[in-house]
Amino acid sequence: MMLHLQTCRKGNMKNFDIPDTDYMYPGHLACPGCGASLGMRFALKALGENTMIVLPACCWSIIAGPFPYSAVKVPLFHTAFETAASVASGLRAALDMKGQKEVTVMAWAGDGGTFDIGLQALSGAAERNEDFIYVCYDNEAYMNTGIQRSSSTPEGAWTTTTPEGYLKTRPKKNIVEILAAHRIPYVATASVAFPDDFIRKLQKARQIKGTRFIHLFSPCPPGWKMSSDDTIAIARLAVHTKVFPLYEIEDGEKYTINIKPKGLPVQEYFKLQGRFRYLNEADYTRIQHDIDHRWAMLEAKAAVGNKQYLRHTA
């Protein structure tokens, strides 16, 4: 097992096809090891300068910097917590009316703004198939306000509102299935540990018209009680333990699994994070069973829609 962890910490050196131009400035306000800042950097590399960001309340409201600064080189509109999808709808409408159809509107929201308070607006926009990309960078709790549980927080996780003795007992909400159920053209999961996969998905999404949703796994060192140099290792482990599989759903039906997991035991993922320190062997067994079951369901859906793995990777 140690060997797997070492591999996940080191990764395999190889050449990723990642665009050179950066649209993020140095000096942003993210914590060390923040998955969300890395994610934005990759997202803007993928989408380029013809992009506008709609940003509801989330960690990025701080990361983007206070007035009069900005951490990004594209227009950015800060808005209220629950309005990413509805403000993006209006901005898209304005750009279409002004003939600026080539500009990509990207809503960039956390899990609280997506799974919880912004879900109604997102569902409305997705049902209308509004033409924008929505990225939910998921750090599995309200991190900006100081680690309170959201409906994205996984079972068994400690947060300040699910303390010891009152840990979260319900599973993480399946936002991907909710979006897929709207039959929008493109839904994908992605991870900051797989930048080439994330960038490819954004570039693919950019070519599609309609609502495109990307669920980005984004570790949070202070919130997950993990070492800030383990962000990538933990994100890799999430994929290889099948905790967070990487896959795409086209038109709500065609499932493609993008990375074949190594199938590591879930403890490998849990043990690097203090937020899971209250789990015991019985919990591991139960959660492992659940993960295996959900993986089998995903494989079955992929087999129906599009039975192939795009590639095998470490």
Place this chain on the structure above:
Amino acid sequence: MKQVLMGNHAVSYGARLARVEVISAYPITPQTQIVEELSELCARGELRARFVNVESEHSAMASCIGASAGGARAFTATSSQGLALMHELLHWASGARLPIVMANVNRAMAPGWSIWTEQTDSLAQRDTGWLQFYCESNQEVLDTTIQAFKISEQLLLPSMIVLDAFFLSHTYEPVDVPEPNEVDAFLPPYRPKIKMEVNDPHAFGALVAPENYYEFRYNIQKDFERAPEVIERVGREFGEQFGRYYGLVEAYQIEDADLVLVTSSTITSTARAVIKERRARGEKVGLLKIRVFRPFPFAALRQALLGVPKVAVIDRNISFGHHGIFYSELKSALYGQDGAPLVFGFVAGLGGRDVTPQTINEILDFTKAHDFPEKEIYWIGLKSQESEDEKREYSEVSASAAK
């Protein structure tokens, strides 16, 4: 061209003549016909606009904010519960300095469910940084809708056009609908100096420290302070072109009046008829309509009312634990001024209860018969649950009205 229009369609045609580019709305009685007509106009190609059928009023205002930030002329309409749901984003629209225009059909707040008119919904939003225009007729609704875009875009502040449920929204009146080219000459296209633009990227609405926030708020207030002049100038420009003038307030027979009635919205029309009758009988009574509630027209009200012995304010609204809202704001405008009148506050017509000529006569009679307003609120026409005091008060009012 003269057309017979319901108030709701007067809003729709005003928005069409203003060439709105993005409309985002959610249905609510009694507003719905405004946006139904606009979606028809879009479907028929008579209005080149994107109509966003959102899932709530909250999202309606949010998408207007997004559209306005993108440089488009944005419009929505709502009422009552819908307006209350938008509350957070009303602050956002004004704080972001976005000249969105919205029609609000005044409707009482639940519970119990009421679809009938009352001003408490819009007046509860008075501190959100929106200009507010209370309209008396369908003509005024259409004209104000057109003017509101020009006023808002000059001030970079959003506007709310307010009309009474049913008494205007569903009532048909002859309305002179201007030709599109005439309105184009009055209202140029919206060309914001700053907007979301890929060639000139900025962050809008970022975290702001106490060192700067205070000045942002000061700037909004400064623009509200110059708003009366802008509203009057735009009103004059409109008048010169279309022959219909609107200001902050509208006075009727107040020059030598020893009692002036202060009203807003459709109660004004009824009151004007009563004043006309009583003038004909030789009574020195007058009428002042407040058209613009935000900015509150301090100077115009002082000019009209200082030196008048008595003023009676009719409020179709209430701030619980305080009193009628026009009454309280008017008193604040007159407080400490030389020649300030005695101000009597009457709450009437809540939840769409008719305010009839008889109601208005009762109010005038009561005010004439009393030397001093002993109570903050006089309720007119209470049917039940009144205290012994109020029963006495009411019978007194009725008795003096009967005289």
